[in-house]
Amino acid sequence: MQERRKFIRRQADRDLLQRYQALYDRIQQLETMANADESRELRHKRRRTIRHLCHVRIGLPIGFQSGRDDIWTVEQLPIKGRLLDLSAEGCALFTHQTFDIGQSVNLNIEVSGGRHIKATGIVRWTKQLPEKGGYATGVQFNRMGEDDQKVLHYFLDELDRTIGL
Secondary structure (H helix, E strand, O other), rough: OOOHHHHHHHHHHHHHHHHHHHHHHHHHHHHHHHHHHHHHHHHHHHHHHHHHOOEEEEEEEEEEEEOOOEEEEEEEEEEEEEEEOOOOOOEEEEEEEOOOOOOOOEEEEEHHHHHEEEEEEEEEEEEEEOOOOOEEEEEEEEEEEEHHHHHHHHHHHHHHOOOOO
């Protein structure tokens, strides 16, 4: 009889330990989610601040041929747009025109202090925003001068130091 009581108590202890472990794991999960939400909010705040500091001029290279010559002329078609997000690898833009994925665009980004960054990028994604009447477009930089890279990295480091303020 006493052996049975010991077994039942040990089983009850094991069950209690399992419930405690499950509860502890759930608490850890919720804390991780809360930290991720705070991190997401911080990134969103940084992006929002960037929108106020940067201006962008978007040039769409257009090639055309006149007459029967084999000579192509390439010109820049200016597109009105706004910079939504900026990183060392690329940026997000808002425009009223849609771009094709894989399309090349030329960017002239003005950051704080009147500094300019000239880059060429490839459209990687586009998303229609009907409530805003336009499109969000992700551009990956594929060509940027060394000086422009330095300006970009300095600007991003400055944002990290000041949290975008």
